[in-house]
Amino acid sequence: MQKLNRTNYKEYNTYPEKILQFGEGNFLRGFVDWQVQVLNEKTDFNGSVVVVQPRGSDKIERLNRQDGLFTLYLQGLKGGIPVNEHRIIDSISRGIDLFTNYQDYLKLAASDELRFIISNTTEAGIVFDPFDRLEDRPQKSFPGKLTAFLYQRFLAFDGDINHGCIIIPCELIENNGGVLKEVVLKYAEHWNLDSEFIHWIHQANTFCSSLVDRIVPGYPTDSVKEKTAEIGFEDELMVVGEQYHLWVIEGPESLKQELPLNGTGLNTLIVDDLTPFRTRKVKILNGAHTAMTPVAYLSGLDTVEEAVNDFEVGSFIREMISEEIVPTLEGDLEELTLYAEDVLNRFANPFIKHYLMSISLNSISKFNTRNLPALLDYVAKKDTLPKRMVFTLSSLIYFYRGKRGEESIHLQDQPETIQFFQTVWQQYEDHLIGAKDLIEKVLSEQKLWEMNLASIPGLVDALCTNLLQIEQMGVRNALNELSETSIKKN
Numbered sequence: 001m002q003k004l005n006r007t008n009y010k011e012y013n014t015y016p017e018k019i020l021q022f023g024e025g026n027f028l029r030g031f032v033d034w035q036v037q038v039l040n041e042k043t044d045f046n047g048s049v050v051v052v053q054p055r056g057s058d059k060i061e062r063l064n065r066q067d068g069l070f071t072l073y074l075q076g077l078k079g080g081i082p083v084n085e086h087r088i089i090d091s092i093s094r095g096i097d098l099f100t101n102y103q104d105y106l107k108l109a110a111s112d113e114l115r116f117i118i119s120n121t122t123e124a125g126i127v128f129d130p131f132d133r134l135e136d137r138p139q140k141s142f143p144g145k146l147t148a149f150l151y152q153r154f155l156a157f158d159g160d161i162n163h164g165c166i167i168i169p170c171e172l173i174e175n176n177g178g179v180l181k182e183v184v185l186k187y188a189e190h191w192n193l194d195s196e197f198i199h200w201i202h203q204a205n206t207f208c209s210s211l212v213d214r215i216v217p218g219y220p221t222d223s224v225k226e227k228t229a230e231i232g233f234e235d236e237l238m239v240v241g242e243q244y245h246l247w248v249i250e251g252p253e254s255l256k257q258e259l260p261l262n263g264t265g266l267n268t269l270i271v272d273d274l275t276p277f278r279t280r281k282v283k284i285l286n287g288a289h290t291a292m293t294p295v296a297y298l299s300g301l302d303t304v305e306e307a308v309n310d311f312e313v314g315s316f317i318r319e320m321i322s323e324e325i326v327p328t329l330e331g332d333l334e335e336l337t338l339y340a341e342d343v344l345n346r347f348a349n350p351f352i353k354h355y356l357m358s359i360s361l362n363s364i365s366k367f368n369t370r371n372l373p374a375l376l377d378y379v380a381k382k383d384t385l386p387k388r389m390v391f392t393l394s395s396l397i398y399f400y401r402g403k404r405g406e407e408s409i410h411l412q413d414q415p416e417t418i419q420f421f422q423t424v425w426q427q428y429e430d431h432l433i434g435a436k437d438l439i440e441k442v443l444s445e446q447k448l449w450e451m452n453l454a455s456i457p458g459l460v461d462a463l464c465t466n467l468l469q470i471e472q473m474g475v476r477n478a479l480n481e482l483s484e485t486s487i488k489k490n
């Protein structure tokens with residue numbers, strides 16, 4: 001079987017490099033790079049994407065081995081009809097490995113054609129690292145790398161305000177554009193860069209917050225053989241996603257000229273305020289994903305579809321959404337309920353195997369942004385703890401013990417987070433601390449939650465009860481117990 005690359009696949013197009021993309025991951029390829037392909041096909045956008053790694057461990061060679069080409073499968077309901085289609089995406093021109101080719105990165109900063117910068121570095125990526133230096137090749141953090149790039153561009157064009165960029169982060173954090181801009185400005189100050197550069201950042205560049213929505217499980221491990229036979233190429237970068245997509249970009253009117261979306265059929269909206277779209281999506285869809293992951297995985301399930309179709313776990317998820325998440329949201333109840341139903345139908349998409357383990361990446365920071373706000377709102381509104389969300393948090397703490405029965409769990413999170421849990425669970429197993437001490441240690445570790453969760457009335461005791469039940473009878477039986485009980489008013 002031939003490998004997918006531009007020598008073997010001749011029907012590719014080439015376009016000027018207009019977009020710099022931080023992230024080689026499945027989501028950006030199945031969402032942004034697909035949209036760029038649609039823009040190239042249906043409008044005069046005429047642009048391609050250069051990909052760089054947002055952090056040290058990422059591999060860019062795989063992308064370059066395939067000359068940026070990859071196959072995208074979109075599977076799900078389109079207008080109510082099941083659709084399963086695939087295509088080769090040619091919108092990525094190349095990847096630049098910042099460790100071996102930093103000079104190409106600097107060269108790209110001086111390109112006249114470059115206009116957009118896009119990123120997706122998970123909720124953990126937009127951070128300030130005081131040890132990053134301008135001279136590093138590359139800096140460790142994504143915003144450090146971006147600041148160095150923008151500074152090089154500022155120098156290359158002598159501070160010309162017509163050579164700034166439109167920066168559109170996709171990370172699922174609130175006000176992602178504003179937060180990214182703040183971190184860039186913090187680096188500018190930390191590195192003592194010229195005040196003209198700071199002025200240029202403000203005047204020449206636009207940081208647009210954005211909200212993305214498409215379920216992209218990624219590489220189809222289970223069906224790769226059939227898919228390889230179908231496309232006729234070996235493709236290490238194959239991606240599967242659902243048909244549904246929505247991209248809401250908070251940006252100026254002028255962006256509508258630069259991103260010619262009209263007539264493309266893309267569900268991409270340029271709006272003044274994306275808050276309502278974001279809150280609804282992050283709390284219901286992502287909230288349910290992150291909350292179901294430890295519960296369903298520790299119940300012996302592996303995918304989102306299995307989780308929503310499982311009697312106990314599925315009921316737990318549905319009730320959590322309707323009784324504990326939706327009541328914390330503002331807006332029309334009927335509309336929110338319909339959105340929640342759509343989300344549950346998307347979760348049950350039979351074409352898609354969305355592995356819980358892939359959702360579990362950086363679960364602690366995801367819990368903070370996706371679940372904790374709803375938990376706190378619920379407590380504030382109802383003056384009692386939401387028992388299902390509390391159960392989720394108990395399961396999450398148990399998940400970070402790193403064991404599902406005899407099997408060990410491959411935890412994917414910041415090394416210090418994994419280390420912290422390893423230490424407290426070891427102390428527990430060595431009988432140096434009890435369950436309550438363990439919970440107290442975890443909840444009061446402010447680096448994990450950015451607040452002291454132990455201060456939430458009743459939470460330590462509720463978690464302790466759940467944890468002991470999970471340990472004694474397993475998550476599934478503990479879930480059954482939970483449906484019988486209610487948490488006492490604080």
Ligand SMILES: NC(=O)c1ccc[n+]([C@@H]2O[C@H](COP(=O)([O-])OP(=O)(O)OC[C@H]3O[C@@H](n4cnc5c(N)ncnc54)[C@H](O)[C@@H]3O)[C@@H](O)[C@H]2O)c1
Pocket residue numbers: 022023024025026027028054055058120121122123124125126142170171172212213214215216217218
């Ligand atoms: N897959 C989906 O269905 C989907 C849909 C919408 C949004 N997202 C977003 O995409 C992210 C996951 O991406 P994916 O599905 O492409 O997974 P992936 O594993 O293929 O890619 C993850 C990307 O995030 C980067 N990353 C991870 N931790 C980082 C850190 N600490 N600092 C900087 N970069 C970091 C990786 O280097 C990689 O480029 C999620 O956090 C989510 O916000 C995913």
Ligand SMILES: O=P(O)(O)OC[C@@H](O)[C@@H](O)[C@H](O)[C@H](O)CO
Pocket residue numbers: 122212213214215216285286289290358359360361
């Ligand atoms: O991609 P992650 O790992 O941050 O989160 C998992 C899912 O919640 C997420 O990918 C959703 O599928 C997506 O946000 C849908 O638009």
